Amino acid sequence: MHDFPRSDEAACGDCDLLVVGGGINGAGIARDAAGRGLRVVLCEQDDLAAHTSSASSKLIHGGLRYLERYEFGLVRKSLREREVLIEAAPHLIRPLRFVLPHAPHLRPVWMMRLGLWLYDHLARRRRLPASVLIDLAGDPVLQPRYTRGFAYSDGWCDDARLVVAAAKDAAEHGARVLTRSRCVQLQRERGAWSAGLETAGGRRVALRARAVVNATGPWVAAFLQQVARQPSRHALRLVRGSHIVVPRRPGQQTAYVLQGEDRRIVFALPYEGAFTLIGTTDVDVGDDSAAARISPTEIDYLCSLANRYFRVPVTAGDVVWSYAGVRPLLRDDEDDPAATTRDYLLDLDTAAAPLLSVYGGKITTFRRLAEEAVDTLCRALRHPAPAWTRTAPLPGGDIAGADFAHFLQQLIQRYAWLPPALRERYARAYGSRALRLLGDARRLQDLGEEMLPQLYAAEIDYLRREEWAQTAEDVLWRRSKLGLHLPHDAAVRLQAWLDT
Structure with missing residues (x-):
């Protein structure tokens, strides 16, 4: 010490x-x-x-649904910060387009138009396009009965x-x-x-x-x-938010906002290339701050809501990973935990x-x-x-003009020998700090032993030296999401390697 x-x-x-x-x-x-x-x-x-901070919906957003509760100040503050953070960490935060199918019996078109107009104009937008009314005919993910909806933009974030x-x-x-x-x-x-x-x-x-x-x-x-x-x-009001991860819905390119009969909304986000992330729930957990574990009831709720919208059903058997976090919300007079500020x-x-x-x-x-x-x-x-x-940029975010695509091209030119998937992961995870990780490496073998697929000794050493990683879980689930892509015994193998 x-x-x-x-x-x-x-x-x-x-x-x-x-x-x-x-x-x-x-x-x-x-x-x-x-x-x-x-x-x-x-x-x-x-x-x-x-x-809690690694158990979010992975969004940097204004909170469109907060407008229904007239929390204009919170939405404005959040929208302003959305712009600041996209500039500060363009490697960790990137624009994401959302599709909001119209379900007439839940919210009328005029209400949705008004809400999205306010969302577009409560704070200055520099990087994200405005919302639009869209035709959903032929959408590969949604059921054919959803014929129109809206599209708007927010930010996706690697929270951990x-x-x-x-x-x-x-x-x-x-x-x-x-x-x-x-x-x-x-x-x-x-x-x-x-x-x-x-x-x-x-x-x-x-x-x-x-x-x-x-x-x-x-x-x-x-x-x-x-x-x-x-x-x-x-x-405080302790509220559990749970998420499930399932194989990517066929044809999914954007995020979807799904409205429930209880007037809650759930996001279905493209996640880690091969997956769809669905969440979140809002469940009171009393005074149990350790109750961060999804329940079967929550899994059923998320699957049922997804199946009201998706062509290809989602079942509990499809869930490849789930996570939950307890959110510490300020207690107010709301009965519904989803409505708590x-x-x-x-x-x-x-x-x-x-x-x-x-x-x-x-x-x-x-x-x-x-x-x-x-x-x-x-x-x-x-x-x-x-x-x-x-x-001020966050570490790795000092990318010229916050232009991630240009930075990635520079990385391609400098490290042409890196496999494309590994190169993009390094760029997304570390931004300009990827240059520190790679150092003087001139070929893949210079990164040391490939301990697990896509995980080389050089990265493990960097995470231990620079980012306080100590355990396999730190590396596979918080510093990265490689745990989703690797065999079930990967954590045991990595921990044994770390302990030697």
């Missing part, structure tokens, strides 16, 4: 800011704070993005890699990122926080911080009560030493949330420093 530098100011202790939680909000706050000159430690009890990119940027600005390190003790002492961390191996480390951020997601209230020994001042709240407790707790939020607004959080903390710590992330 690191020896933390001592400050000249006794009250400052080992660091200015301890961020607890390595999901998207924690990583984003650590990045922003480190870039403003604060000495930051980010600790995460598991791997980065090990929980976005978290890693934010944490990487934090580290490159001076933050210490400690994975598999759980904060087990926290108390105020002499105007600062005394914290105790425990590693996965059982080693304990003490540090002092001028301020603490509680970015533990579904565990925000439990962390306050069990570790900080104080009550939570706001109520996706906005966030930052709660600052300044008694003796600042403690900022993050309630709610979504991946699309993580940068804005982090900026507001660090603005608040800088005022509390009397550390004047301007916001900076709005125009």
Whole structure:
């Protein structure tokens, strides 16, 4: 474990800011704070993005359905951030066209036209085309009874890699990122926080911080009560969102938005080349923040809804993978969990030493949330420093003009010997950092042993050295999605290789 530098100011202790939680909000706050000159430690009890932040629908979007609940402010904020993030990480976030079939008994055409017009105009669009009314006759995926609908655009995102990119940027600005390190003790002492961390191996480390951020997601209230020994001042609604992955629907080229009889919507997204990703559900899980496992009822729900629209039926037997995450939503008066707001709240407790707790939020607004959080903390710590992330690329995103296609062509010219599928995966996953991974390699053999199909020793070494990967699951399911494409024993084989 690191020896933390001592400050000249006794009250400052080992660091200015301890961020607890390595999901998207924690990583984003650590990045922003480190870039403003604060000495930051980010600790995460598991791997980065090990929980909710890798269990999203993989979208950077404004939230079209939020317009029905008149959450215009949230939609505008999200649409603005959509543009910022596409510019910041064009390798991880890319435009995706959505088809919204019209089901007349659910929502009339005028309502859908109005909603999409607002979606187009609530914030400036620079990279995405406007929505249009389309003829669905002959659509290869949908049943023939759907004859017209709408098309609009949003962003697709590799959520887990976005978290890693934010944490990487934090580290490159001076933050210490400690994975598999759980904060087990926290108390105020002499105007600062005394914290105790425990590693996965059982080693304990003490540090002092001028301020603490509680970015533990579904565990925000439990962390306050069990570790900080104080009550939570706001109520959360824990809602499970589950997804299934099935073989790609024949002919699918775009994403589909499927409207349910319960007025919920479910996305069916082209995924990882050979698959379709279908989700999400909204299931209350009470106070069980560990209930991140899809139920048979949810699988049936997603299959049934897909079968109202698709020509080729989806069955539970088609599911090749599923995942679920518990979303920490701000509790409101809504009975339906799908109608609960996706906005966030930052709660600052300044008694003796600042403690900022993050309630709610979504991946699309993580940068804005982090900026507001660090603005608040800088005022509390009397550390004047301007916001900076709005125009800053994330690691790998410094691609000229955010033009991914041009970057890929450059990679083809420089590394013509790379197999096309591997070259595109490297470009998508690492952006300009693919050049670091490849280094001076001039042929495939220079990447070392091919431990698994498409997974070479050079990439594994890079992930361990640069991206905090330690286990086979880190590599196959969060730093990549190779687990979907490999034999069932791949994780066991890789873990044995990592352990040698």
